[in-house]
Amino acid sequence: MIISGDDPVSKGAQRFEVFTGSGKRREWPPEVKASIVAECYSGREGVSAVARRHGLDPSQVYAWRRDLRKQLEAAGVVLPTTEPEAPSFVPAIVEVAPAVEPVPTVRRSKKRRRSKASAVELEIDGVAVKISRGADAGVIAAVIEALKATR
Structure with missing residues (x-):
């Protein structure tokens, strides 16, 4: 088998976590899950950035969001839809700059003066x-x- 130099295997480990405990899965308390999901809805960071900061896969955070939404809808709580804010334009004011007279350039003669210094x-x-x-x-x-x- 030939392994190219551009795959993750040949680059070596960049980051790893050591899990201690009986199982391979981490157990997240409901309060922690809720706080991570709330961070996603704060609008300061995207889901991927929040997931990365907590060492999670974004798909896991999306699943937690979906589960929380289903639980709240089952309890009769209707979540507001988060519509992205419509883009707005700022009015542009164009002013004509006053005409500036060009500064005359000083032309130097193309003849170089030879220095009297020794070669x-x-x-x-x-x-x-x-x-x-x-x-x-x-x-x-x-x-x-x-x-x-x-x-």
Whole structure:
């Protein structure tokens, strides 16, 4: 069997719970179930977020909601339907911005100024040699050889 690298098995355990007790199922007292269901109806979070926070599957919370609704209807209590609030629009006011005069841009010449600085500076045994741009390669080599010879 080949297991791809994108399945939960190859990723390893990300979260697990250790259940202590005789059975594998958790027993939830009716008060706790009611409080979890009430959190779902508060409107601050969805059912999935509430279920995740309590370590439950959302389908379990939906089943608890359905059971509670059936119990209340059997007792004669009619629950109000929770209709989603209709979307409303906010009026938009569009104002024309005053015309702004463009700021003149300063154009710089495309010619670059060449700096007077040396292209290469060498220091050998305390003697500094500055070689400017455009110097002859033969002259540069002769100067370096002369400095090496004086060491």
